[in-house]
Amino acid sequence: MGRPVMIAIAGDSAAGKTTLTRGIAKALGQDRATAICVDDYHKYDREERRSVPFTVLNPDCNYMDIMEQHLQLLALGRPILKPVYDHSAGKLMRPVPVEPRDFVIVEGLLPLHSKLSRACFDITVFLDPPEAIRREWKLRRDCKDRGYSPEQVLAELERREPEAAAYIRPQRQWADITIRFAPVAGHGSAADTPLSAEILLRPTIVHPDLSHVLTDDDRRTVHLKLIRDGDGRPVDALHVHGYAPRGDSEVVEKAIWEQLSMDQGTAPPDSLGEYAPGKRSEALAIAQLLLLWHLLEART
Amino acid sequence: MGRPVMIAIAGDSAAGKTTLTRGIAKALGQDRATAICVDDYHKYDREERRSVPFTVLNPDCNYMDIMEQHLQLLALGRPILKPVYDHSAGKLMRPVPVEPRDFVIVEGLLPLHSKLSRACFDITVFLDPPEAIRREWKLRRDCKDRGYSPEQVLAELERREPEAAAYIRPQRQWADITIRFAPVAGHGSAADTPLSAEILLRPTIVHPDLSHVLTDDDRRTVHLKLIRDGDGRPVDALHVHGYAPRGDSEVVEKAIWEQLSMDQGTAPPDSLGEYAPGKRSEALAIAQLLLLWHLLEART
Structure with missing residues (x-):
């Protein structure tokens, strides 16, 4: 197994990561590209998160050490058993096997957070739409696809802001x-x-x-x-x-x-x-x- | 993190692996010993196994490559995100983080199947009770704890025998x-x-x-x-x-x-x-x- 080319597409929730990724993965074709989302490394499900003092934007809310380990394995051309977070139900599911193909596209909230994970990538990308646009996108998507009410999404955006400033936006410097x-x-x-x-x-x-x-x-x-x-x-x-x-x-x-x-x-x-x-x-x-x-x- | 001492306790279903493991883990204490069961690397849940042409004893029914990878990681003192198979419900669950302590006790059906996984262990053990005794133990446990009827257990034992001969008992030579x-x-x-x-x-x-x-x-x-x-x-x-x-x-x-x-x-x-x-x-x-x-x- 050869080593794949790895690209990271980082950005806040609803910054357009999936839209950007989809067209590239499609252009490369399923037999050449593997796309994963590192938000699957969430430690807690939606219910459990009600009683933890941070949001999913916080590294402490994610198995960062395992994310790093899995990115390193993929970069070496090795398979992983990837955890799965179901966004629509807000639940952690059974893991799935992932084999790196020629190209591995990694999108998510925190792929550029640590030095160890950054070192796995050939190309690093950060998406930073104006906040007003991102909020509008998040409102639309979370209400439509994830079963939240507009009030819930707005409250969550508020709650997340300090952690977005502390952990998400600083990743821009590494892109x-x-x-x-x-x-x-x-x-x-x-x-x-x-x-x-x-x-x-x-x-x-x-x-x-x-x-x-x-x-x-x-x-x-x-x-x-x-x-x-x-x-x-x-x-x-x-x-x-x-x-x-x-x-x-x-x-x-x-x-x-x-x-x-x-x-x-x-x-x-x-x-x-x-x-x-x-x-x-x-x-x-x-x-x-x-x-x-x-x-x-x-x-x- | 130092490298732990690793022991494998292999054997067929209901051979007494858990009983043997429990006393050792207890003697070492939770802060010194990590015990895992590699049957958690099953690929299919109980329902899905109805439509696959082999039983859980078959390496093809298990993520053997991931099991090897995780054993190697543990042997190096690294954490893993271990899959979880719930024996009582017969379902695959969300994975759990496992950190190797000073001693790692690995029990299961196939920990000695491949050369790569055998190489991870300092000590290898195989349990081989007489078949009559094992069947009796399996009958008692599976009916009591796993919701099977005696007829189902006996039919399953029959169905598994060729794979027990092909994959489980040959591990004895490596112990x-x-x-x-x-x-x-x-x-x-x-x-x-x-x-x-x-x-x-x-x-x-x-x-x-x-x-x-x-x-x-x-x-x-x-x-x-x-x-x-x-x-x-x-x-x-x-x-x-x-x-x-x-x-x-x-x-x-x-x-x-x-x-x-x-x-x-x-x-x-x-x-x-x-x-x-x-x-x-x-x-x-x-x-x-x-x-x-x-x-x-x-x-x-």
């Missing part, structure tokens, strides 16, 4: 790539507004060179700008406007795809960019294609 | 110590008959020297005889008669206890030999004391 989906200024945040993507490419890994197809002219719907991140570190900021016409995004997609070392066919997979059945976002497609590029390149 | 509890010839096998123990000590590990307190005179209630095992290999056979008076067994116990390198107090722990609440067997006590000696010696 090679951060992705922020946000509504275009002045266009509101209704469900149907195509979101823009602000993708920060840190020089901690080698990214595809886009300087020959993009400029830093921010009147263009897709542009690339050298900026300083909040912490002062230099970073390339790739901006994809929510209303970018397909033609503009295709130029970037083509440029990324052509920089693959191994021939992967003439066009990027068309499973990218889907954020709801039948709905496509150019911003999402480009974000996914970038991650796909990194996965395929790390394999060569 | 440093085999233990056979059997009724004294001519005394029947009623529940209250004190059983004799025939303990084979293979020269694969160093045993306490009993030749200075025992002879091979088989008219004595406790004796030690050099014999050939069924496969022709030379082995020391320690026989403890079911009706051995306490005085006879105490001579042996004292001799074993005195050969410990580290001072463990003047007398062996009195938790040994209990096979039912308030019932003591000298044969069981000596078997347990021998294993305890090996565990303590391997620690020094």
Whole structure:
């Protein structure tokens, strides 16, 4: 068994991790990609959590040592017996066997929390949508799929905030790539507004060179700008406007795809960019294609 | 975290593994001993097993690769998240964290099946009671504790026999110590008959020297005889008669206890030999004391 390429997609609850992951896993195919969620390493079920003094965002609420162990095993190409947390029922279930395929996509709340787990990844990603957007997404999903009332979700968001600040958001500093989906200024945040993507490419890994197809002219719907991140570190900021016409995004997609070392066919997979059945976002497609590029390149 | 001493206690269903383990774990104390059962690595619950072409005795019915992995982790002093099979309900449950303490006692159907798992143990034990006795024990336990009818147990024993021959009994060859509890010839096998123990000590590990307190005179209630095992290999056979008076067994116990390198107090722990609440067997006590000696010696 060879060693797989491992990518971490970290972010707070309802930050869009699953949507981002799904398109990449689909593009790679089930026989090449294994996707797991490390929120399965919760120690307590929903009922038990009522009597513990912290939320699921807290490392103490998760088997972090076992998560690290399992990530190390997967990174070595070994199988694991992964615990299972059923989000809809809020219960811990019987574990399932997981075999790492060529690519392992690990998403969840805390995959970048510890040095030991970070060391398992070839590529690290952090999703940081504006809080207002994330709250809206969480409200919608938790009420629809997880049986909570809106009041419960809002109270939980409140309760989680100190731990989000202490444990979730600090993981951003360890990401090679951060992705922020946000509504275009002045266009509101209704469900149907195509979101823009602000993708920060840190020089901690080698990214595809886009300087020959993009400029830093921010009147263009897709542009690339050298900026300083909040912490002062230099970073390339790739901006994809929510209303970018397909033609503009295709130029970037083509440029990324052509920089693959191994021939992967003439066009990027068309499973990218889907954020709801039948709905496509150019911003999402480009974000996914970038991650796909990194996965395929790390394999060569 | 240091590496623990690991002992395997293998044998067929209802061979007396739990009874043997319990007294040793109790003697060591909860803060020094971790006891696990590797039957927890069953792949299927009772309901699912109705539609698979093998019984739980078959390695294919168990996550053997994960069992090996977990034994290796424990042997290195690392924690595991152990699956849980609930025997009374016949269901797979949420896993539990297990930390290896100074001594790890691993009992179950298949801990000696593979070379990789055998390599994890300092001491290997196989329990092989006569089939008639084991069937009686299984019948009693499965009807009382696991909700089966006598007919179901007998049918299951029948169904399991080919796999017991193929996978369980071959593990005997890998044991440093085999233990056979059997009724004294001519005394029947009623529940209250004190059983004799025939303990084979293979020269694969160093045993306490009993030749200075025992002879091979088989008219004595406790004796030690050099014999050939069924496969022709030379082995020391320690026989403890079911009706051995306490005085006879105490001579042996004292001799074993005195050969410990580290001072463990003047007398062996009195938790040994209990096979039912308030019932003591000298044969069981000596078997347990021998294993305890090996565990303590391997620690020094």
